[in-house]
Amino acid sequence: MAAAYAHPEVLVSTDWVEQHKNDKNVRIVEVDVDTDAYKQGHIPGALAWDWRAQLCDTVRRDIVGWEQLENLLTTSGISPDTTIIIYGDNNNWFAAWAFWQLKIYGHKDVRLLNGGRKKWIAEGRELTQDVPSYAKTTYPKPASLDLSLRAYLPKVQEASSKGSAQLVDVRGPQEFTGEILAPPGLPETCQRGGHIPGARNVPWGKACNEDGTFKSPDELKSVYAAEGIDGSKQIIAYCRIGERSSHTWFALKYLLGYDNTINYDGSWTEWGNLVGVPVEKGQAASASAK
Amino acid sequence: MKAENYQEKTIELSGWPVRITSYKLGDEYVCEADNVSPGARLARFTSATAEEAEKNALSKAGHMLAKTKRHEV
Structure with missing residues (x-):
């Protein structure tokens, strides 16, 4: 019998995203190396996070600081119980980078779209240039960061x-x-x-x-x-x-x-x-x- | 809109393997070039024709790759 992934819950398929992309508790976020790729076309309902400007502290050369991340999460309509689906170009390089940081900050339910942007496009799935907006949320500061990661x-x-x-x-x-x-x-x-x-x-x-x-x-x-x-x-x-x-x-x-x-x-x-x-x-x- | 005629091919450019990805999106043709290993995007162009998009992507990617220095190990 073939082995299973140890934590299959952190990976979703393109079919899953197709079925759940309009769920209220699901927020889809595109994080690309090529930060303009999103403008060309993206999964309907997806937001874009810019790894250069929004997912790092360029002054300290550090991961994103809490105040910056809090602003990003709340303006993306994300609260602690939101399921965040991240995907991007280059087989999810910076999507994984975002996933890693969200885990350091303790977000419970983060998942990667298996195959990323490439697979979504290659399968001929719907793309849009519309940029969605979501009602601002609140997101309490985590008690501690998981820097063991x-x-x-x-x-x-x-x-x-x-x-x-x-x-x-x-x-x-x-x-x-x-x-x-x-x-x-x-x-x-x-x-x-x-x-x-x-x-x-x-x-x-x-x-x-x-x-x-x-x-x-x-x-x-x-x-x-x-x-x-x-x-x-x-x-x-x-x-x-x-x-x-x-x-x-x-x-x-x-x-x-x-x-x-x-x-x-x-x-x-x-x-x-x-x-x-x-x-x-x-x-x-x-x-x-x- | 949906991507149509999605295609990938690998060529050699300035002595390096390059993956060319092309597809049609809406009224435009998209061509992307990456450096295979590690797979980083070098160029992405859109144009009214597939040929023009690929020509531009290859030109930019080739220019970038030509600057890569090989060091003696």
């Missing part, structure tokens, strides 16, 4: 030097080896190429099927197990700025049930620019020793 630099350094956690680098193979300093075509944002010593490379896209949906539980398990990522100890996912690693964090934590998976959003733009800290170039050290 986030890896800060000291924890990553400990994982690298002591092997206290499994480091999974989800960038492309050429970024991992140090051949390129940023994804092809994008600006270089670090001083050095390579990866965090001890990390294994499992590019984020290995978690996806061609149509953008997540692979089956058994397939996912094999993909990560091939690089020794098995949930036997804490897993720290990282990429360049933390959005691709949010996608992998989601797959490991919610689909495979590796509960002790955290996201290092400082990622390579932090580690690759540190002073007095080593990097590893080429293939993973343990892999090349095989």
Whole structure:
């Protein structure tokens, strides 16, 4: 019998969204890398959140602050009991980034549209350019943030030097080896190429099927197990700025049930620019020793 | 409105694999180019014809990819 996702409730299909997009308690939000894609056409009833302006603190280089998030949630008509469905381009990169932050702030019911914007469009489903508006809500400040979902630099350094956690680098193979300093075509944002010593490379896209949906539980398990990522100890996912690693964090934590998976959003733009800290170039050290 | 004639293909551009996604949306043709690995969007153009949209997307993507430096490892 095929295994099931550990937390299937956090993933919805395009059919589900088609059936529930007008439910009063459901709010659909598009979060794209290409922040103008929404204007071209989006799921009817969906709002857009801009990851650059609305989902990060650009002054502190930090996750979104509470006051900013509260404004975003309440003006989106979202209250603590709203079911938030997030989707976006690039197979949900920044949708997963938004999901991760909403979980840090403790929103109970957040789900990703499996396959994201790509699948909705490819299936020829209805798109609109109409921007909806919703009555403003109230959203009480959470008592605390769940920062256990986030890896800060000291924890990553400990994982690298002591092997206290499994480091999974989800960038492309050429970024991992140090051949390129940023994804092809994008600006270089670090001083050095390579990866965090001890990390294994499992590019984020290995978690996806061609149509953008997540692979089956058994397939996912094999993909990560091939690089020794098995949930036997804490897993720290990282990429360049933390959005691709949010996608992998989601797959490991919610689909495979590796509960002790955290996201290092400082990622390579932090580690690759540190002073007095080593990097590893080429293939993973343990892999090349095989 | 709904996307029609959704198509994907992979080509090589400035030495890098590029995925080209094209479809018709309303009266316009859309062409998107991404860098396959990792899959980041490089260009998206809309135009009155599919050929023009693809030409513009390829031009911008090629220009961006040509700037990518390969470093010795």
